[in-house]
Amino acid sequence: MTGNHDSDAADRGHEARMRMAAGDETFFKYYWPRLVRYLKSRATDTGLAEDVASEAMMAFLDKWDYLLTHPRPDSWLFKVATRKLRKLEVQARDQCCLDEDLASSVGDLQAAAAGDMWIEDHLDLIAGMRSLPSRQCEVIGLHYFGGYTLAETADILDIQVGTAKKHLGRGLKSLRQRQGLPAALKTIRRISA
Amino acid sequence: MTPGDDKQQVVTDLAVTAADRALRAAAATIGQMSDTELQCKLSQLKKARKARTPREIYRQQDELGSLELDQAAYKLASQAHADGNLSEAARWYRVGAINDFADAPLKLAMVLDSLAARYLAGAESPAATREDLGLVTEAANWYLAAFLVGDLEALDPLDSLIARLDGQARAAHVIATADDSGPGRCAPGGLQKVTELPPAEAIAHCRSCRPCKAELIKLNRLLLAVLYDEASKETTDASVDQPDDNYGPRRSLPDCGSALHPEPSRPGQYQLARSPQKCGKKG
Secondary structure, three states: OOHHHHHHHHHHHHHHHHHHHOOHHHHHHHHHHHHHHHHHHHOOOHHHHHHHHHHHHHHHHHOHHHHOOOOOHHHHHHHHHHHHHHHHHHHHHHOOOOOOOHHHHHHHHHHHHHHOHHHHHOHHHHHHHHOOOHHHHHHHHHHHHOOOOHHHHHHHHOOOHHHHHHHHHHHHHHHHHHHOOOHHHHHHHHHHO | OOHHHHHHHHHHHHHHHHHHHHHHHHHHOOOOOOHHHHHHHHHHHHHHHHOOOHHHHHHHHHHHHHHHHHHHHHHHHHHHHHHOOHHHHHHHHHHHHHOOOOOHHHHHHHHHHHHHHHHHHOOOOHHHHHHHHHHHHHHHHHHHHHHHOOOHHHHHHHHHHHHHHHHHHHHHHHHHHHHHOOOOOOOOOOHHHHOOOOHHHHHHHHHHOHHHHHHHHHHHHHHHHHHHHHHHHHHHHHOOOOOOOOOOOOOOOOOOOHHHOOOOOOOOOOOOOOOOOOOOOOO
């Protein structure tokens, strides 16, 4: 970890604490859309993602005083939400009450798009992300949607930076393949053939 | 690197760049949400928070604490693994793996794999072989779970484990067959007659009589199959929550070859991994 990264992380932690100092409404307005949309792009079930986001935010409000002095309160929020979602998904799968077949996934995505304009605008992308293995999806979601560096992402997911990098590379590659190749790539393929 | 590889690399790089661009475009607008919607959600959240009973608050705090426990268990497991205490490492990695914590599923699979290799190195008896079979099965399940959440490193060991398990299953079959037609016959006339002897005498006889041992193994398998069937039916009928321990009914995995379904030697030992992909998972 470089000194630069440390200072950047400290700055972002400071920003998050300043938002907290401005009041719970300011904090909520900034982080809620990012959190709930990150979870929706990662989860199989939109309802579950919303529940997890609400519970994580509630837990954050419960721990407000403690988190005011936390180095990265925003990372804490995403870490708790990610772990909660994983745990609930494991439990739901154990009880076979998580519909993950193609028809259910498409239906759930359509419902999510109907309730959120941002998802509707990026439907292909979210569909592609949901089809990725969960670790790849989490790394991509935290890195791009959460705005975290790879080191911060690795810290949130309790993995090594190298592993996070590997997941990111694989995820991006599969994401594009799953979304369909753009015209330029198709041309290159044709020339190669 | 051949020209073909170069072209493939260009295609891959462009694909990654295109995905990167699409993600950046989505990230640029992720914070946009109508003020009304945000206010509504915040007031709902505050109302729900206020309406909680003390019991619900304790439950939520407890859940939050349990998330920390996974991390603590993972640290303990890593320490035990570094110290070479594989059984202890498996125990603690399992705690994290059940909740899909970090790379605990992969680590658990690796530890179980090493444990199986250790058993295999000293395996002379059919019992040791069965023990190894169980460890290999569980390791394979956790490798599969790790692979399905994105740890592609789990694929090679999974393949080799499946191959090894097939070999082990064949070896176990040969041993069982040899036991059936082994040298000598049971002097009292089989297990049925032996059960009529006084218990101490029957136990002593079974310890030294190979045909009786073979019959006991078969009966044990039959008994376990019946018990598992009943347990599964009860669970399905009652639709109750399963306790989070190692004694739940076995679950079926996606098609990974017959090697993943060997006969167990005791209930719960070979319970399939709580794989996130059990009920038909995304790719």
